[in-house]
Amino acid sequence: MEITMIGLDLAKSVFQLHAVDAKGAVVWRKKVRRAALLDTLSKVPSCLVGMEACATAHHWAREISALGHEVRLMPPAYVKA
Template sequence: MEITTVGIDLAKSIFQVHAVDAAGHVVVRKALRRAQVVPFFARLPRCLVGMEACGTAHHWARELMSLGHDVRLMPPAYVKPYVKRGKTDAHDAAAICEAVTRPSMRFVPVKSIEQQAALALHRTRNLLVKQRHAAGEHDPRPAC
């Protein structure tokens, strides 16, 4: 019973893991604290790991890729149809595990630290511009 595919539902402090073997039988269903994630995956043989794409998913993807795992990020809207029952972290992890194996699934490229920093800078600038316009301030540059 070697784990071949893992779905992980990310949260603030407790992450839910759902792992299956080559036959699709559930091997692991467990909750991990943030500090337990890297040691857990370090003990696993190389496998396919799926996560929903979000800000922290890129960090965890880089961490798990450094351990040799094949990590794939998916847009949350594409994972939602695979949730079979009520929305819980455990059910989300199972849906992620199933969705990552689908041949028609679209994946999000893992961003580097520099790419994430540049995107954060752009989002911050856009927010400041919106706030300035909402406050009634005008562009200080002369009109041409």
């Protein structure tokens, strides 16, 4: 299965990743510590990464974009738990 989209929930120390394929089927879900986030995403082929726009989202968007992913920030009203 090829990952086409990753949902990223930003937090203080542990981030949640939710990866899906083109059909919307879950490929994997992971808990990742802050220090390991970029290493984890660097091992994933380029895809769309969606995250809630918050105070630190722009920093992470720049870092993740540098890895070759397309990042989209969403207003908090569009984000579902």
